Amino acid sequence: MYLLGHLLTEPVGVVHYMIVGAVLFTCGVVCMATKRNALGILMGIELVLNGANVNLIAFGSPYLRGAEATIGLDGQLMAMFVIVLAAAEAAVALAIALNFYNNFGSIDVDRANQLKG
Amino acid sequence: MAHLLNQIFDWFAAWLGGSVANDSVAGYVVAALIYLALLLNLVAVGALVFIWLERKVSGRIQDRLGPTRVGGKFGWLQTLADGIKLLTKEDLIPGDADKLLFRIAPYVGFCASLSAFIAIPFAGRDFPFVAQHLNVAVFFVLAVMGLEVFAVILAGYASASKWSLFGAMREAAQVVSYEVPMGLCVVVPVMLAGSMDLVHIGDKQQGWFTNWYLFHDPFTFIVFWVYFTCGTASVNRAPFDLAEAESELVAGFHTEYSGLRWSFFFMAEYGSMLAVSLLAAILFLGGWNGPIPVASLLGLTWHNGPLVGYLGNFLGMLNVLAKAFLLVTVMMWVRWTLPRLRIDQVMTTCLKYCTPIAAAMFVGAALWHMTLPDRVFAGLLQSPAANRLLAEPLPGDSIQLDLQTVEAATIARGGRP
Amino acid sequence: MNWTSCLFLLCSLMAGGFAVAVVLSSNIVRMAFYLVLSLAATAGLFFLAGADFVGAMQLMIYVGGTLVLLVFGVMLTAQSQFVQMRTSSGELLTALILGGALLVVLVSTAINVPAWQPTSNPAVDSATPVITATPIGMALEGYRVDQLTQPDTALRRGMSGYLFPFIIVSVHLLVVLIGAAYLARAKRPVVERMR
Numbered sequence: 219m220y221l222l223g224h225l226l227t228e229p230v231g232v233v234h235y236m237i238v239g240a241v242l243f244t245c246g247v248v249c250m251a252t253k254r255n256a257l258g259i260l261m262g263i264e265l266v267l268n269g270a271n272v273n274l275i276a277f278g279s280p281y282l283r284g285a286e287a288t289i290g291l292d293g294q295l296m297a298m299f300v301i302v303l304a305a306a307e308a309a310v311a312l313a314i315a316l317n318f319y320n321n322f323g324s325i326d327v328d329r330a331n332q333l334k335g
Numbered sequence: 336m337a338h339l340l341n342q343i344f345d346w347f348a349a350w351l352g353g354s355v356a357n358d359s360v361a362g363y364v365v366a367a368l369i370y371l372a373l374l375l376n377l378v379a380v381g382a383l384v385f386i387w388l389e390r391k392v393s394g395r396i397q398d399r400l401g402p403t404r405v406g407g408k409f410g411w412l413q414t415l416a417d418g419i420k421l422l423t424k425e426d427l428i429p430g431d432a433d434k435l436l437f438r439i440a441p442y443v444g445f446c447a448s449l450s451a452f453i454a455i456p457f458a459g460r461d462f463p464f465v466a467q468h469l470n471v472a473v474f475f476v477l478a479v480m481g482l483e484v485f486a487v488i489l490a491g492y493a494s495a496s497k498w499s500l501f502g503a504m505r506e507a508a509q510v511v512s513y514e515v516p517m518g519l520c521v522v523v524p525v526m527l528a529g530s531m532d533l534v535h536i537g538d539k540q541q542g543w544f545t546n547w548y549l550f551h552d553p554f555t556f557i558v559f560w561v562y563f564t565c566g567t568a569s570v571n572r573a574p575f576d577l578a579e580a581e582s583e584l585v586a587g588f589h590t591e592y593s594g595l596r597w598s599f600f601f602m603a604e605y606g607s608m609l610a611v612s613l614l615a616a617i618l619f620l621g622g623w624n625g626p627i628p629v630a631s632l633l634g635l636t637w638h639n640g641p642l643v644g645y646l647g648n649f650l651g652m653l654n655v656l657a658k659a660f661l662l663v664t665v666m667m668w669v670r671w672t673l674p675r676l677r678i679d680q681v682m683t684t685c686l687k688y689c690t691p692i693a694a695a696m697f698v699g700a701a702l703w704h705m706t707l708p709d710r711v712f713a714g715l716l717q718s719p720a721a722n723r724l725l726a727e728p729l730p731g732d733s734i735q736l737d738l739q740t741v742e743a744a745t746i747a748r749g750g751r752p
Numbered sequence: 753m754n755w756t757s758c759l760f761l762l763c764s765l766m767a768g769g770f771a772v773a774v775v776l777s778s779n780i781v782r783m784a785f786y787l788v789l790s791l792a793a794t795a796g797l798f799f800l801a802g803a804d805f806v807g808a809m810q811l812m813i814y815v816g817g818t819l820v821l822l823v824f825g826v827m828l829t830a831q832s833q834f835v836q837m838r839t840s841s842g843e844l845l846t847a848l849i850l851g852g853a854l855l856v857v858l859v860s861t862a863i864n865v866p867a868w869q870p871t872s873n874p875a876v877d878s879a880t881p882v883i884t885a886t887p888i889g890m891a892l893e894g895y896r897v898d899q900l901t902q903p904d905t906a907l908r909r910g911m912s913g914y915l916f917p918f919i920i921v922s923v924h925l926l927v928v929l930i931g932a933a934y935l936a937r938a939k940r941p942v943v944e945r946m947r
Contacts (some may be wrong), residue, residue, distance in 0.1 A: 226803035229878070230760045231870030233862050236929050238764040238797065240858035244791070247853035252839045255780050257825050261787050263848065263921045265771055268794050271810075272767075278800035280882055281756075285875035291887055294803045295914050298888070300919050301806070306928040308818045310827045314934035325829045325838065360755045436785060470883045474808040480815030485788055488823050492781055492830075504827065511820055531885045727886060 225229040232283060235276030243269030247278065254326050267304045271297045336369070337362040370466040372642050374452045382605040382750045386414045389667050396671040424594040429495055432591065434495035441592070441599035445485025448606035450479045450635070456534045457655055458623045458648035460541075461637035463534040470727075472533040473521055476614055477514070480607055484510040487588045490600070494591040502587025505577045505678055512682060513568045517691035520562035522557055523700045524618040530727040533614075537655075538621030542719050544626040545712040549619040552713055554699035559619045561693050565663070566611035568685070570604060573670035584654050612654065612662035620658050623651030756878050760800055766793035778838050781830070784823050791815050802876065805884045892918045 244266030276282055278293020287288050319325050341362035344355040355361065387402070390413060394401025406412025428437055454472040457466035469475050484507050491503020527548055528536040540546045549559050570573040577587075584590070589600050616622060630636065635647030676684065709718045770790035777783050791814050798807035862868060876882055887898045893915030 226757055226761065227754055227756065229754060229870050230757050232868040233865075233870070234760065234764070235797065235801065236862035236868060237859055238767055240855055240862060241768040241874060242771050242794070243853045244823065244855040244857065245768075245775050248825065248847045249775045251847045251850075252775070252895075253845050254837045257780060257822060257829070258783060258837075260822060260825075261783055262883055264787065264814075264822075265774065265790070268791060268814075269904060271806075272794060274805045275801050275806060279803065280849060280876035281802045281874050282871070283875065284873055286870050288875050291884070291891055291896070294806045294821045294884065294888060295891055297798075297803070297806050298809060299917060299921060305813050305818045306925055308821055309928055309932040310935070312821055313932040315825055316767050316828060316936050319829045320908075360758065363755045433779075433781065436781065439785075468881070469804055470881065471804045471808045471885045474805070474812065474885075478808045478812035478816060481812060483794075484816070484820060485785075485823075487829075488820070489781075489785060492827065500827070504824075507820060507824065513815070514816070531887075727883070 230282070232276045232279075235272055235279075237278070239269040239272035241269075242266075242272060254328055256318065256327050257312075258290050259327065260311050260315070263311075264304060264308070267300055271300050274300070288307070337366040337728065340365050348425065362574070363699050368454075374449060376605040377453065378449055378602065379596070380610070381609050382602045383414045383418075385605045385608070385663060385667075386417070386601075387411065388664065392664065392667045393671045396668070403469035409643060418598065421594055421598045426594045426596070427591070431495035433493040433495070436489045436589075438596075440486050440490040440493060441596040441603070444483050444603040445606070447479055447482040447486065448603040448610065450482075451607070451610040452475045452613075453479075454533065455610065456617070456622075457539065459534045459537045460623075460644075460648065460651075461723065462641075462644060462648060463536060464652055466649055466665060467551040468534060469532070471526055471531045473531045473536070473614075473618070476533075476610065477518060477521060480610060481510070481514055483603060483607060486600070490592070491588040494588070496591050498585045498590045499588050500518065502577075502590070506571060506588060509571070509575065509577060509678075509681055509685075510569055512685045513565045516561060516685060517565040517569055519690070520558050520565060521614075521618065523558045523697055526697075527551060527555070527704060532727060533587045533617050533622075535725070535727050537617050537624065539666045539722055539725055540621040540633075541624045541722060542628055544621065545716055546624070546719065546722060547621040549621075550712050552707075554696045554702040554703060554723055555619070557646075558693065558696045559615070561628060561689055563665075564614060565685075565689055565693075566615060567666055567669065568681070570607040570611055572604075572608065572666050574673040574676050575681055576670075576675065577681055608663050608666060609659060612659040612666070615662055616655050616658035622658075623648070623655045625651075625654045677752065689743035757798060760797070763793045763796035763800060766790070767797060778836055780826050780837070781823075784819065784826055787822075788815055788819055791819065802878075802882045803884060804882075805888050 236260065242265050246262045246267075246269060249262030249265060250259050251262075274293045274297040276293075277289050278299060280288055280290070280296075282288070315325065318330060322329055338357055339362075341355055341357050341359050344359070344361055345357075348355045354571045387410065391409070402410030402413035404410060405416050428434060453466045454469045456463045456468075456472070458464040465472075487488040487510075488503045489508045491499040491501075491506075494500075524536055525531050528539040530536060530539075540548060544550070548555050550556065571577075580641045589597055592600065628649035633647075635643050635650065637644030637647070703714070707714045709723055710716065711718045711722075767790050770786040770793065773786040774783050790840060795807045795810040795815065798804075798810055820886065887896075890897045891914050894915035895929065896913055
């Protein structure tokens, strides 16, 4: 409540970005856990990666921390690599999902139980 | 601009016995609204003019007159009459459509098209005419224009019609593919100017037309035409308008749209045409620096006082708009001259021709820039001293970036550079 | 009123709100649309934090590339029975309770660290634009122009550049491109392969 009440008048800090990151991360985890559609799970992964990115950017931001505390450009570079690797991951995951759809005629991950003992 | 507005507010508030801080939110809000109004005006009025122009151009190319009656001699008001007709049309939503997405899709497209203008400057030098001066402006404009494809996909899906879905899938494939050669082309002027800042890129070409990046070397000359082709394809203009191929797909992704929503798609299309052309004008055609530097020859620079400098910048703005309008007219000319390509031909053009040519020209331009760093106009002329001295300010100007010292120190410590 | 805070509030509410909408929606196409809005708002947060280049990259690669790909996947598999796939309410409830617990842990951790509270003297004033494109480009080539004033010489002399990760990522992308194209290629029917 203290944070919310002062949000419009006080400058934001790393903690605000971390809360947004935490919300995105949690949504992503819940999305991954509950969705039955393979592409829905993929969307959850994107949300999780984005939550992590928000934190990295916040730690590297010169606006949010003092000169000696900020991790500077490293945060932004890490976020960049995360974005690029997320693109790669999405391409492969999508190819797998399409293969699954072609072979089983379904996109429901609960149907992927052929290896079940 | 926000600070200036806040000072004006402070001046008024002083009469009433109050005061307004220099970073008050009021100035920022008013400044944002002014920028938004100006850009909306540019896009909307631009669309009005372009639609009229398109009718006239297509008429002349097909050996007829085009609109002649509405609003006097040349049919000036034809578009306005069309607009009123569109407003009064029945607003249809198909029964099986996804109502929310169907309603939102046109606005998504228009927003993406309009947002691209945020970072596009219309004049540079000491007082750039730009809504938000970004140091990654080129990248931002390309990124935002890439978002327009979502509007098309959403419209295609939400219409619940086969024609729409086919059109949308085609367009998505086409736009995503053409982003690759377009990005490669845009990188060439960025490399020559050493910055992604559009204001900086424009200013680097100041002076006579010999300083334009179009004439910088033979490679950039070819790159411009590749960029223009890809730009035409990425805004889905004929001969690349597969998404709305009326002979096979009725009207593609906007088959089910009517009235005001349809006109938003139309405005988005003309808005992105203008954005792509403005980008081409700034990157390759010198932006606000004319073929003849009229403003600086007449002494209309910022050093001779703000009013005179403002006038010079205004001339520059007219200059860049004229170049963009010319490029848009060329797009229309191409549309009414060339037949539409098939989808496989569109993909072939992108992947087998545009991308390799752009990549090769990029390498060529890089080598040219390394061997003849300070030459312009195909290496025939020396670059003016003023242009050579322009450099993007790095963070912390007090630190002189001396790569050789850094390298030498690294080697001295036993590391490899 | 602090305008940066206002914009932050707007962007963060959009990002968080649409992320929740992704979880709660059961229509896969709507989910994709909400995800687009959420990620675009996150790009807005990046711009606010002074990371222009990463923000533009997020818009270009994430929203304009990855999500278009995702939507493609959605359309290729969008038979009517897969568009709406409801989760059983028991599963959803369990997940929401666990997710809520996770959120409480994360948020309380974030709030209780004093170093992460808003600072009164930031490295750069929020009205001053930071130039990020050139330093990031230099860092990817191995030179750290932003580290020239580092007290630690090992970090200063271009030893903390990102040339090697950059090359690895480039090769990785190429491999992934080929691999994904191979995985998703149109297969010949089984009968023909048996012959």
